[in-house]
Amino acid sequence: MNSITGFQLDHPHSPDRIVSPLTAVEVAAAVRSELSFRSPQIAVQSTGHGRTSGMRSGTLIDTSRMNDVSVDPSTRTVTAGAGARFAEVMAVAARHGLAPLSGSFPGVGIAGYSLSGGVGLLSRKYGFASDNVLSAEIVTPDGGIRTANAHENPELFWALRGAGSNFGIVTSLTMRVFPIEEVLGGSIVIDLRSSPGAGQVWREWAVKQDRDMMTAASIFSAPTSAADLPAFLRGIHQLRIQLAWSGTTEFGRAERLEGALLAAGAEFESSIDVVPFARTGEIFAEPDEPHSYGSEAFFLRELGDQTMMSLIAASAPNRVPSFTVIGLRLLGGAMAEAPETANERPGTSWGHMVVFRIVTPERERGDSTGPSCLHCRRAGRPREPTRDLGPLTQFHLSVLEPRRGRLGVRTR
Numbered sequence: 001m002n003s004i005t006g007f008q009l010d011h012p013h014s015p016d017r018i019v020s021p022l023t024a025v026e027v028a029a030a031v032r033s034e035l036s037f038r039s040p041q042i043a044v045q046s047t048g049h050g051r052t053s054g055m056r057s058g059t060l061i062d063t064s065r066m067n068d069v070s071v072d073p074s075t076r077t078v079t080a081g082a083g084a085r086f087a088e089v090m091a092v093a094a095r096h097g098l099a100p101l102s103g104s105f106p107g108v109g110i111a112g113y114s115l116s117g118g119v120g121l122l123s124r125k126y127g128f129a130s131d132n133v134l135s136a137e138i139v140t141p142d143g144g145i146r147t148a149n150a151h152e153n154p155e156l157f158w159a160l161r162g163a164g165s166n167f168g169i170v171t172s173l174t175m176r177v178f179p180i181e182e183v184l185g186g187s188i189v190i191d192l193r194s195s196p197g198a199g200q201v202w203r204e205w206a207v208k209q210d211r212d213m214m215t216a217a218s219i220f221s222a223p224t225s226a227a228d229l230p231a232f233l234r235g236i237h238q239l240r241i242q243l244a245w246s247g248t249t250e251f252g253r254a255e256r257l258e259g260a261l262l263a264a265g266a267e268f269e270s271s272i273d274v275v276p277f278a279r280t281g282e283i284f285a286e287p288d289e290p291h292s293y294g295s296e297a298f299f300l301r302e303l304g305d306q307t308m309m310s311l312i313a314a315s316a317p318n319r320v321p322s323f324t325v326i327g328l329r330l331l332g333g334a335m336a337e338a339p340e341t342a343n344e345r346p347g348t349s350w351g352h353m354v355v356f357r358i359v360t361p362e363r364e365r366g367d368s369t370g371p372s373c374l375h376c377r378r379a380g381r382p383r384e385p386t387r388d389l390g391p392l393t394q395f396h397l398s399v400l401e402p403r404r405g406r407l408g409v410r411t412r
């Protein structure tokens with residue numbers, strides 16, 4: 001993938017220098033070299049999936065070549081370079097009957113995802129990906145290479161797992177993996193034009209599920225007049241229910257959902273089947289070609305009928321500017337519990353995550369404030385820590401993310 005854009009073609013980087021290191025030592029050398037400039041600026045990118053703005057000068061560190069993955073089956077852990085994508089981790093872990101806390105799309109990088117929370121297919125069972133990071137190797141803003149875990153630099157470790165991408169350049173992560181070889185999973189596709197009540201059926205079924213069930217409902221919509229879209233997408237208004245059941249015994253849960261949809265008069269196509277964990281990307285089947293999009297994520301304590309109906313009404317094809325996906329993900333389960341080692345990932349009281357993703361038409365690429373870039377308060381922006389980090393402050397980057405300015409060591 002191209003370092004300037006990565007997966008997200010919108011608002012590309014335009015750095016003075018691009019470094020593609022293979023080791024932490026090379027990352028540290030790049031940081032120290034940039035620090036010798038009068039106004040040092042550094043951005044780090046693995047896949048670019050979460051890029052929210054492009055840097056205009058300075059050094060871009062492209063970690064994508066740091067993608068070594070090794071599994072220790074005896075401790076059920078994986079150590080992966082910061083440029084590894086979940087597809088690589090899933091493939092290596094699967095050889096030992098193990099699975100990571102990957103999300104809907106295996107092309108996402110382990111770094112941005114795990115440092116900012118990470119809601120995975122197994123997260124209702126085992127928690128956010130951040131909660132299951134056991135150790136990180138990181139190049140801090142002074143150019144030093146440090147380890148952060150429960151024993152070494154514990155304050156930095158606390159902050160990394162949740163507010164992650166603002167504290168330095170992570171070079172590798174050690175994370176838990178879990179003994180899951182396959183799930184019962186797939187999607188159910190419903191035409192909302194003929195079955196507008198299907199969203200409520202999913203909502204009622206979803207909240208009754210235990211933590212072995214991951215489920216999401218994605219509303220796909222596109223204007224009839226969108227000439228830049230293929231014909232099959234124009235005027236689409238679909239509900240796609242995705243699920244992955246990782247329990248040991250299946251008690252007809254998917255059948256009960258299908259039965260409730262039939263009882264509500266919905267017509268649908270279902271592809272639910274046993275899926276090896278390494279192929280769970282097929283459940284959401286998201287496109288793996290780089291493209292241009294705007295997205296925003298937020299959280300709801302509850303998803304009521306009224307909200308569900310409003311989202312469906314608001315996403316009608318004549319009301320969206322371009323191809324739009326509104327993804328609703330059931331949270332709860334282990335994500336509603338405090339992690340074993342405290343961290344900075346967001347709160348535990350949310351019932352659902354809502355993600356808006358709008359594919360930006362070709363003509364507006366590069367214009368991050370263009371009319372079809374709805375919800376331009378982008379998700380993924382590094383957050384300030386919510387508590388004083390004490391001695392850590394000397395390592396706390398005020399900014400590594402280009403949008404917020406320049407590399408610098410905060411002193412207070």
Ligand SMILES: Cc1cc2nc3c(=O)[nH]c(=O)nc-3n(C[C@H](O)[C@H](O)[C@H](O)COP(=O)(O)OP(=O)(O)OC[C@H]3O[C@@H](n4cnc5c(N)ncnc54)[C@H](O)[C@@H]3O)c2cc1C
Nearest residue numbers: 046047048049050051082103104109112113118119165170
């Ligand atoms: C198709 C798709 C599906 C998704 N599905 C899910 C899902 O199911 N669950 C979920 O929780 N999220 C999901 N996401 C969101 C995804 O987790 C974020 O976009 C995440 O930031 C991507 O991480 P990345 O490393 O691949 O991206 P990048 O854009 O490379 O990085 C994202 C952020 O992390 C920082 N960063 C990257 N590498 C490092 C590093 N080594 N050290 C420090 N900071 C670093 C970057 O500077 C940037 O701020 C999805 C995104 C897409 C595009």
